[in-house]
Amino acid sequence: MPGSDALDPFRDLLGEGGVLSDPGMTAPYCLDHRELMRGATPAVLRPRSVEAVQGLVRLARAHGFGLVPQGGNTGYVGGATPEPGRRQLVVSLERMTRIRSVDPLNFTLACDAGVILAEAQRAAAEHGLLLPLSLGSEGSCRLGGNLGTNAGGLQVLRYGMTRDLVLGLEAVLADGALFSDMRTLRKNNIGTDLKQAFIGAEGTLGIVTGVVLKLWPEQAFRATAWLQLGAGAPIPEIAADVRRETADLVSTFELISASSLGLVAEMRGADTGLRTGPGGAVLLELQASSARIPLDEVLMGTLEGLMERGFVEDAALARSEAQRRAMWAIRETIPEGEKHAGGSVKHDIAVPVSRLTDFLERAGAIVAEQMPGVRLSFYGHVGDGNIHYNLVVPEGQDRLAFTRAVEAGIAHDLYAVAIDLGGSFSAEYGIGRFKRDLLARYTDPTRLALVAAVKRAFDPEGVMNAGAMLGG
Template identity: 45%
Template sequence: MDLDNSVNLAARLAQVLGPESVLTAAADRERFLVEERGLYRGAARIVIVPRDAQALSRAVALCADAGVAMVPQGGNTGLAGGAVAGADEVLVSLSRLNRIREIDPVNFTITVEAGVILADLQAAAHEAGCLFPLSLGAEGSCTIGGNIASNAGGVGVLRYGNTRELTLGLEVVLPDGQLWNGMRPVLKDNSGYSLKNLFIGSEGSLGIVTAAVLKLFPRPRQIETAYCALPSVEAALTLLGLARQRSGDMVSAFELMSQFSLSIVTRHAGGQAPFAVQAPWYALIELSTSCEGEELRGLFETILEEAYAQELISDALIATSSEQSRKLWALREGIPEAQKRAGGSIKHDISVPVSSIPAFIATAGAAVEEYMPGIRLCAFGHVGDGNIHYNFTQPEAMEKQVFLSHWHAINDIVHPIAMRMHGSISAEHGIGLLKAEEIIRHRAPVEEQLMRAIKTAIDPRNLMNPGKTVLA
């Protein structure tokens, strides 16, 4: 799309959406073109910000008639470049589709538009006496549409499932502009193919999610948080099993952190180590229940006493206030920012079966250390669901850019190990631009054929977020 065609398309979109919904000036477009990690830079000449799904439907039909590709964008917090638009593509921001349409506390559902910020959704559910359990570090700025498009996970997957398990129905604008209404607020719908699941995790490559019906849960009345020092990853898994069994499966989060990851938080992100003596590994554990009473803390203390007797933990701290709990969570949530300040980092968002986590960490760590002596492992994540953010920080004596030049080589070490252990190289961050080429090497041929067939059937002209997820 050359400049003249771009100007013409922008004028036609302004007629459909209103001039205030079509951004072409560089200053107006800038915030939509900056990618979270700085690995990519958007170049879209046109950004549209529609007010509702019907307006978006008309705009998509117009772009489809013109043969112009579209890239949807939510809060622009993605880590895989999935919302980066090129100069010949129209960037579609869902930020103004931000209404909470309905909360039904009897049905335990909430109906929201795609641009609703996750933290606002959580707050609305809380006010209605309910819980929306999806929780992740970017929840103050990410949107539920982006969460759905990437099938976001976060800290609550162990108990509540990822976004796919939390989604009952969707409203989607299809590649030709048709608006599909699949907003069924029911737990059971056995009426054919599960169309909603085609769009969840598709990163906008099949259509643009404009609204969703989501599950709610009873609001927790008791929440207890503990930070534990561990001798090994194996001990963490045994502790996880013990906590789930003894609590009646009330474990709502179980986060694993290496000693190195804690050390950079205390050094670069203002965190304070909870224990005087360092341990190789740490676990942040949260138990919660919707029942009232004072039983949960006593139960947690009993679990930790048993864990200590079995030498699964060397020390533990149970938060005595919401402020102390917040500080313990900050030790976990501060790791990504601290790693930025600690130097160059090469990141892997892998998952393996929970039982394989110790073997994966040991095997991949030894292989990468052999390749690059002095490299520093920064492993942390949602060990309860098998998702480890298996990152590496540059050796102290190496320049950052030299280190980052080894990104693909280290991927080639880590990713095959995850796949051999029946895992995934993209657990919750998506494929985007970052892994679009590489993922082909790790999918079985029949799997790749099926995905391409679905893409071709729904988006035969490759107009929806081309170059992401599935290379058509």
């Protein structure tokens, strides 16, 4: 590790509190969210301005340091964890939290990349507007990390992923130059859309410092229901029917398995008050900005049709905001339930919505054959084809050892099924350090070569987040 004097130029640049080098203070920045990797860094850099980010990038190049941009450190694939031996400094934008502007007539929000997602949502809500990006970690994740991983979340079905919400972007490049494209235009056809290169790149091309996001009218009116699915209920057909019969007012369509619901009940030590049917359960929500749209009537009519066809056995409607929140609390605490049970090995699968049932049937057969008795927890945003297909660590087994065994074995069979169905091994988590071997294994060689070529073009010296996505 470099001596303390090697960090003095960074201290001079960033001022008091701008450089954390005490191991006790840097430790939280070096442990990935799932506690699968303990990284190492000489220091954590905490700039307050874009100019400071430019300055620290130039210093890092001059003194031979690599840089790892880090948002809220809530990722699942180790993309923001500095690797031991790489001499990487963590760059945290936690002090860059300025809401730059909200334009209620243009429906846009511009802000620093260090803004916590929930704070950005609140800034929009103060103007009667909606920022639809919504994640379980929204109280701690930061927008720069959301952009870096192209975060998905709970409302992709209606509003799209992070990539679809970005109008403008600002980033510091590997040589300290500033790429500034903070336009608030919806029509801006001036050639290659360079800002899109940074979205989903996990900080490997530059450090995102600012963003302009699309907003929508506040969706103040909701209709929410918990559906108990019948045996063999065709989930793709149900999802399609719901979209048609509600005039596409559905914002979320979340599948919850009986096992996942049971994990929540075990963690709470009490019955959840809700049930799954033989086919599991769906948490369904419609949203609108106008009271003139009879959402409850639309929802009831849709459910009646599904029940008549035997797809839904029973349904509980949220009659108050408290009941709605109680339903959502179950969905959002499933990861905590898995952790309470000893942890899980997470598979972030995406397949075309039309092939969801095929995936669940084939994957279930593989697990039953290869790991009988292992508890499955599957749930997710199936309205957009994303299923979190997780294996719970058996009681008494070491979590890390079980994780390694699954990832070396059955995980590849599950990924093979997804890919055979036209899907992907990474729906919304990204690649990071944990899945870079999967990227190399399952990605078309031409695509992989282009990814590497883009990396070389933006960062020929390998300053930016070396080891994330690509090895070397």
